[in-house]
């Protein structure tokens with residue numbers, strides 16, 4: 341079995357009376373692109389700092405590629421793109437990357453880093469003239485220099501417009517396809533859904549869900565199966581539909597039948613039943629968008645916490 345890129349075991353972090361991280365167990369496989377999604381103050385940055393070895397857990401353990409985080413960083417296996425951080429406005433993009441490369445013993449060629457970050461075309465532009473998105477791609481190029489196995493990004497697209505975000509992520513994705521593990525923190529639900537293979541939803545220092553975008557949505561609210569039940573074929577059999585496994589609601593509105601199933605997979609059974617055992621046709625299965633799923637999951641965590649206080 342390959343060593344996980346990141347392994348957190350029972351990690352907590354207190355800042356005096358503040359329980360920023362309340363017990364996180366998490367394993368990231370090598371090559372995964374994972375979003376750490378959560379509202380303000382959820383504990384994303386605190387957790388990333390511990391993975392980077394910038395701070396120590398209050399209890400539990402953090403490991404990166406089987407090593408202590410600081411050791412992994414010292415070996416050039418981990419780098420990070422943080423939200424802000426010193427860039428010198430009067431240097432050009434290329435000079436900035438060259439200068440950073442000169443601080444390391446062994447790096448990728450500067451041109452490769454520029455190319456992988458998608459900023460070859462602006463290499464001669466002064467940093468002060470670059471947009472927020474371009475500056476983040478510059479930070480990304482700098483982070484690529486040691487050719488790290490693990491790249492951490494803390495809300496890297498804050499303040500970028502839609503186009504800047506899109507270009508930034510397409511560079512990250514292209515790079516990740518070469519096998520790099522990427523963990524990024526974000527508030528943006530659409531960003532997590534679009535660019536991560538896996539979403540770890542965190543709220544008040546705990547993981548409240550972990551899965552693909554589709555799994556997170558399904559977890560939150562199940563699916564609605566909508567179908568047309570032609571009038572001439574008679575009334576829908578309400579009781580038979582309500583009795584199907586996992587079904588929690590059946591609505592008939594004119595020729596429309598809406599069947600809601602809370603459990604994952606149950607909507608497939610509903611669909612199969614409707615298509616093979618009834619005259620229903622024109623079937624559609626929908627789920628809430630990630631925004632709604634996110635709100636209902638993080639609200640759930642708050643309620644659980646209220647209940648356990």
Ligand SMILES: Nc1ncnc2c1ncn2[C@@H]1O[C@H](COP(=O)(O)OP(=O)(O)OP(=O)(O)O)[C@@H](O)[C@H]1O
Pocket residue numbers: 355358359360378379380381382383384385386387527
């Ligand atoms: N150095 C610190 N001292 C005291 N409290 C802290 C410190 N760093 C973080 N916190 C608190 O810990 C909690 C988690 O913060 P953290 O920055 O990890 O959240 P986050 O999910 O990254 O939020 P955001 O999305 O706003 O960046 C917050 O309540 C924050 O106020």
